[in-house]
Amino acid sequence: MTAAAAARVTPPERHDLLSWITTTDNKRVGILYMGTTLLFMAVAGLLAMAIRTQLARPGATILEPHAYNQIFTLHGTAMIFLVIAPFALGLANYLIPLQVGAPDMAFPRLNATSYWMFLFGGLIVFAGAATNEGAASAGWTSYTPLSEITISTGLGQDFWIVGLAMVSVASIMAAINFVTTAFIHRAPGMTMWRLPIFTWEMIATSLLIFMAFPSLTATLLLLFVDRHLGGHVFDPAFGGSPILYQHLFWFFGHPEVYVLILPYFGVVSEVISTFSGRPLFGYTGMVLAAFAIAGLSMGVWAHHMFTTGAVNNPFFAFVSFLIAVPTGIKFFNWICTMWGGSIRYTTAMLYAVGFLMNFLLGGVTGVMVASPPLDFQAQDSYFVVAHFHYTIGGGSFFALFAALYYWWPKVYGWRLGERLGKAGFWLTFAGFNVTFMPMFFMGAFGMPRRVYTYAAGGALPLLNVIATAGAFMLLLGGILFVVNVVVSARRHEPAGDNPWHGYTLEWATTSPPPEHNFHALPPIRSARPLFDVEQAQQAKAT
Amino acid sequence: MHGQTWPAIGSDQSAALADDWRIFTYGALAVAVLVWTLILVAAVRFRQSPRNPAPRSQKDANPPLEIAWTIAPLLLVIALFVVTYRIEAAVEARASAPQVRVAVNGYRWGWTFAYANGPTLDGTSAKPPEMVLPLGQTVALQVSSSDVVHSFWIPDMLFKRDAVPGRTSEFDLTPSKLGTFLGRCGEFCGLNHALMTFSVRVVSPADYQRWLRYEATQ
Numbered sequence: 031m032t033a034a035a036a037a038r039v040t041p042p043e044r045h046d047l048l049s050w051i052t053t054t055d056n057k058r059v060g061i062l063y064m065g066t067t068l069l070f071m072a073v074a075g076l077l078a079m080a081i082r083t084q085l086a087r088p089g090a091t092i093l094e095p096h097a098y099n100q101i102f103t104l105h106g107t108a109m110i111f112l113v114i115a116p117f118a119l120g121l122a123n124y125l126i127p128l129q130v131g132a133p134d135m136a137f138p139r140l141n142a143t144s145y146w147m148f149l150f151g152g153l154i155v156f157a158g159a160a161t162n163e164g165a166a167s168a169g170w171t172s173y174t175p176l177s178e179i180t181i182s183t184g185l186g187q188d189f190w191i192v193g194l195a196m197v198s199v200a201s202i203m204a205a206i207n208f209v210t211t212a213f214i215h216r217a218p219g220m221t222m223w224r225l226p227i228f229t230w231e232m233i234a235t236s237l238l239i240f241m242a243f244p245s246l247t248a249t250l251l252l253l254f255v256d257r258h259l260g261g262h263v264f265d266p267a268f269g270g271s272p273i274l275y276q277h278l279f280w281f282f283g284h285p286e287v288y289v290l291i292l293p294y295f296g297v298v299s300e301v302i303s304t305f306s307g308r309p310l311f312g313y314t315g316m317v318l319a320a321f322a323i324a325g326l327s328m329g330v331w332a333h334h335m336f337t338t339g340a341v342n343n344p345f346f347a348f349v350s351f352l353i354a355v356p357t358g359i360k361f362f363n364w365i366c367t368m369w370g371g372s373i374r375y376t377t378a379m380l381y382a383v384g385f386l387m388n389f390l391l392g393g394v395t396g397v398m399v400a401s402p403p404l405d406f407q408a409q410d411s412y413f414v415v416a417h418f419h420y421t422i423g424g425g426s427f428f429a430l431f432a433a434l435y436y437w438w439p440k441v442y443g444w445r446l447g448e449r450l451g452k453a454g455f456w457l458t459f460a461g462f463n464v465t466f467m468p469m470f471f472m473g474a475f476g477m478p479r480r481v482y483t484y485a486a487g488g489a490l491p492l493l494n495v496i497a498t499a500g501a502f503m504l505l506l507g508g509i510l511f512v513v514n515v516v517v518s519a520r521r522h523e524p525a526g527d528n529p530w531h532g533y534t535l536e537w538a539t540t541s542p543p544p545e546h547n548f549h550a551l552p553p554i555r556s557a558r559p560l561f562d563v564e565q566a567q568q569a570k571a572t
Numbered sequence: 573m574h575g576q577t578w579p580a581i582g583s584d585q586s587a588a589l590a591d592d593w594r595i596f597t598y599g600a601l602a603v604a605v606l607v608w609t610l611i612l613v614a615a616v617r618f619r620q621s622p623r624n625p626a627p628r629s630q631k632d633a634n635p636p637l638e639i640a641w642t643i644a645p646l647l648l649v650i651a652l653f654v655v656t657y658r659i660e661a662a663v664e665a666r667a668s669a670p671q672v673r674v675a676v677n678g679y680r681w682g683w684t685f686a687y688a689n690g691p692t693l694d695g696t697s698a699k700p701p702e703m704v705l706p707l708g709q710t711v712a713l714q715v716s717s718s719d720v721v722h723s724f725w726i727p728d729m730l731f732k733r734d735a736v737p738g739r740t741s742e743f744d745l746t747p748s749k750l751g752t753f754l755g756r757c758g759e760f761c762g763l764n765h766a767l768m769t770f771s772v773r774v775v776s777p778a779d780y781q782r783w784l785r786y787e788a789t790q
Contacts, residue, residue: 042694064661065685095763095764096763099762099763126696151680162638166760167656167762168760169760170726171760173720173721173760175720175721175737176720176721176760176761176762178641181680181719181720181762183756209716219620231616255732266737266738266739267738270738271738272721272736272737273736273739282619305617306627307626307627307631308627308629308632309630309631310632311631311632311634312632312633312634312638313632313633314633315638315642337723337732337734337758338734338736338741339733339734339742339743340736340739340741344656344657344660345659346659347653347656350648351649351652351653352646354645354648354649355642355645355646355649357647358641358642359641359642361607361640362637362638362641363638364611365607365610365611365614366634366637368611368614368615368618369614369620369625370627370628370629370631371619371628372618372619372620372625372626372628373615373619373620374620375620383611383615386611387608390604390607390608390611391604394600394601394603394604395600397596397599397600397649397652398596398597398600398668401592401596401652401655401656401659403588403589403592403654403656403659403660403663404589404592404593406589406657406663406730406731406732406733406775407593407727407730407731407732409588409722409723409758410731410732410758410759411727411758435763460698464631473728474593476725476728476754477758478725478757478758478765478766479760480765481765481766482766483766484766500605505785556730
């Protein structure tokens with residue numbers, strides 16, 4: 031082929047605005063997804079700062095109740111639907127084709143559609159704040175009858191419904207792409223049992239999305255019908271049922287929390303394996319545990335309803351307890367991956383170990399609240415707030431930062447600074463625990479969640495002011511990350527193709543990878559193709 | 573009175589609930605400390621250093637060990653389930669002939685307490701109502717709501733039950749300690765959710781009878 035012919039086959043890459051809007055390249059869609067979620071994260075984080083500022087002192091009047099209710103509703107909705115879950119979708123967009131050795135996603139245009147629906151869905155949820163009565167204010171769970179039009183009269187609730195329905199459909203589109211790509215676009219030699227663990231975790235996540243998100247879409251639709259078309263589906267005056275809403279919502283809502291964590295189990299597994307210089311311990315067990323968690327999580331939804339007196343508490347308690355078993359398997363495998371290794375403490379690895387420390391507390395307190403007698407106190411108290419922040423915040427959020435530091439050089443070709451990165455980690459780790467540890471005690475002592483104020487006296491004022499101080503440490507940690515990005519971008523320290531000595535396929539291509547992902551693939555004979563290449567080279571040298 | 577001692581025990585049922593808290597808290601802490609230790613030992617002992625420049629092994633499976641750490645937690649959660657099942661059964665046991673029956677209705681933003689063959693008390697967040705109960709007698713509470721979902725929660729009795737419109741939910745409460753206990757709404761219900769409180773005053777049976785006679789004259 032002549033040089034002129036080659037130039038025709040691969041046109042030069044364009045980087046103007048139009049090329050970003052029209053792109054179907056899995057990597058660019060991934061960058062758009064992740065970039066958007068980081069912006070949403072900044073907004074949702076600032077909303078949390080408003081919450082903590084209001085709660086620093088008892089009886090504070092910085093926020094009036096209606097503003098407070100909108101703020102915590104948007105904070106929860108954004109963090110769950112617009113930050114933690116879609117960041118994982120963006121990362122999977124970027125990584126799955128690279129990890130399986132494919133030139134793009136199975137359905138590139140569906141992939142781009144997914145991103146744009148997600149973006150506009152998210153913007154619509156926030157746009158509710160510009161309506162007459164403000165944004166949705168019924169909590170991220172939006173229980174009926176509170177969210178019915180008789181009580182929540184504002185348009186903000188409708189914006190919330192429509193926006194989330196779009197995000198829900200977008201997630202299903204993304205999941206279709208992930209599963210199809212991982213199943214049928216694998217490179218020669220990349221058998222299922224050689225797939226990198228992150229791709230496996232995304233397959234499990236995608237199956238959960240298939241099972242759970244249709245229930246969310248249907249619930250949102252029914253709520254809309256109730257509000258505007260006289261549906262009375264959830265209206266007890268017409269034989270409808272608020273309990274039915276809770277069943278439908280949590281049938282989505284509990285699998286959703288595993289959609290929020292399984293991808294990050296994958297991230298942490300990759301990071302720990304690379305920086306320990308060892309293969310992932312118990313690979314088969316890790317994959318099976320992911321599917322066990324996914325399967326069990328479909329049968330635990332009513333543990334959110336222990337205090338209704340309307341569900342079979344022992345059944346849902348038992349299935350919830352069982353999830354501790356596959357989760358325990360994962361912990362022991364992570365520890366054994368480090369065991370016997372030579373651990374390099376990069377920022378990514380620090381965040382991964384931080385994940386282990388925090389998520390463990392989220393896990394054991396999860397077993398606590400799965401016990402109905404204990405939950406009779408903990409339900410809807412700050413104990414539950416502490417518990418799920420230790421899983422989604424101390425867990426997923428820390429793994430999200432591990433992912434940023436770990437894959438950033440692959441995406442941009444330059445590294446994030448390690449010194450600022452490590453300082454940011456320690457600040458975030460300390461800030462996180464100072465913020466959320468006191469909340470276990472607040473909840474056990476009887477402070478309900480979703481309250482804009484509390485009475486003076488007792489231990490609550492002290493616990494709350496400590497939590498607020500921690501929140502400001504977290505804010506500082508966030509600012510430090512932004513500073514690090516700016517400083518590192520200026521310094522532009524070249525990363526090379528494989529800066530961390532990783533062994534999975536994404537490290538076999540250039541940084542950033544070409545539009546079609548790979549110029550050439552190494553032979554794939556195990557789950558760590560680059561390890562095999564390295565061994566072969568060493569054997570040849572000796 | 574609120575959040576000073578913990579777990580506070582204001583009723584017979586909450587003695588069992590406090591046992592559940594203790595068993596699960598100590599159990600959770602024991603597991604957490606064990607696993608935290610393993611993580612930290614691995615993280616510190618195997619850090620890269622001149623003495624540990626390269627990974628010592630590439631071993632990536634150990635089936636007997638993996639089976640062990642699957643079975644052991646399974647046995648542990650089965651044991652926890654037995655504990656939790658028994659305690660819940662004790663807490664939710666119903667007396668055949670409760671001495672007092674009160675119908676509780678939650679609304680935005682207040683409570684109505686209707687005593688069977690007795691007074692009906694009502695109060696909103698501006699002036700929260702007070703439920704008076706006799707020490708040591710079994711009280712059957714029927715909880716419902718006339719608008720959105722609320723939850724009848726007495727933190728110092730470690731118990732709440734949702735007040736759901738369109739359905740009535742019942743449970744027994746046997747006060748075991750004299751005094752006034754703060755109660756509040758436990759399920760987010762809109763603007764004044766934070767202020768939707770009530771109190772429960774536990775008095776001697778004789779004082780309770782006097783209170784009933786006084787209320788009858790009102």
